[in-house]
């Protein structure tokens with residue numbers, strides 16, 4: 001049996017009408033969903049310390065072309081076994097948690113490649129569900145031979161990641177607050193019906209987008225979520241607000257199970273942990289990039305991402321108060337192995 005119902009891209013490109021489906025409102029999906037994802041107060045996260053590493057750059061390393069607007073999302077349809085392979089590699093390296101390959105999945109993303117609104121909504125929902133199903137199967141298979149506890153976080157990138165123009169790194173969007181809320185609401189509604197353990201909002205560039213995510217979560221007060229921001233220096237998120245202001249917004253929300261920083265240079269992380277620790281007692285989540293920097297002019301990564309150094313930094317981050325540590329862009333299983341060593345040696 002396939003893991004999910006694949007969307008036939010060619011059919012859509014040929015502008016055939018999608019197969020009619022029983023009409024379901026997002027609201028009715030949401031109501032069913034609440035029964036699916038465990039409420040945050042029933043979620044036991046004891047023992048969760050090691051997050052996984054990059055999905056997209058790891059797929060690129062395996063030869064996949066992720067240059068389109070759907071990024072790793074199209075691999076969900078074309079090669080789910082490749083996604084599963086990356087997940088497996090991370091579990092074997094010592095990750096306690098898999099983040100699904102759904103970062104870039106959205107209705108808007110499918111519209112960008114030619115889907116009409118209805119078929120884009122269906123395709124995005126299928127891809128989101130598929131991303132969780134793939135991770136669940138990998139977890140099930142792995143746990144057949146291991147007693148380790150493992151969690152699945154459903155990855156959700158910021159609005160700017162869907163725009164595919166780099167704007168997730170500044171968060172200066174030409175859209176209304178309601179557009180932002182709607183964008184996040186549509187994906188939350190689908191993922192809430194899955195067996196993910198929590199939602200992982202990643203690479204959030206601004207206080208405004210964090211507010212929009214909280215607004216989108218109002219109908220889902222029981223869902224466990226973490227929010228992780230990108231930062232441009234040791235104090236400020238990419239859009240310019242302080243990380244502390246973002247953390248203070250989230251600190252009083254019971255459903256927020258962690259606050260963190262990702263997709264940011266490793267040398268900034270220590271200071272950012274200290275900023276977070278001053279204003280929140282929530283678990284601090286950090287998963288920086290490998291240490292290489294994206295060169296936007298030449299469209300390639302520059303510098304190096306020393307694995308041994310990454311492990312030493314992770315040890316320091318743990319000492320400074322980070323509870324969950326993993327890797328973002330350009331990190332791979334060896335970085336995760338180095339992080340796992342910090343907790344297990």
Ligand SMILES: [Zn+2]
Pocket residue numbers: 262263264289328329
């Ligand atoms: Zn990243």
